[in-house]
Amino acid sequence: MDNKKKQDANDNIEVWEDLVQIKDLVMALVICSITTMGAYFIAPNEAPKPLFFGLAGALIGFIICSFIIKPKRNFKGTGEK
Template sequence: MTARSKQDSELIEIWDDVVRIKDLVLAIVINSITTLGGYFAAPNHAPMPLLFGLIGAVIGFIICSLFIKPKRIFEETESEE
């Protein structure tokens, strides 16, 4: 197995975007920790757990976008006019 085919076997396509399985699992873990951490750290008043959970999800998204880079593959094709 060549290095290129090994790298290709680690990539999967989700919603028309190419991701590495390892990065996908890492992003799910990071977002779960930040979202649930915000939810459980919130005061027990009615809207606060939702608000803190949403803030945790945004923080998790920012962390993931800084550390996990896209794996997009662009293929140039000629169009017929």
């Protein structure tokens, strides 16, 4: 195993049987937490609104993360149709 593969193995953790870079995971958690809690705290203090604002904040955080963090998975075709 060369140094690049060893370094990649050390930078990744397994989440749901998939390898994830720790830096990207932490960045996504921070972004989604900030957008979710920010939207929750700016919501009016009426019964269902904080829930909906928090869910909208989580969705906005997910969209932001999908643009910032690019997938690292490569697929190779086998020539089958």
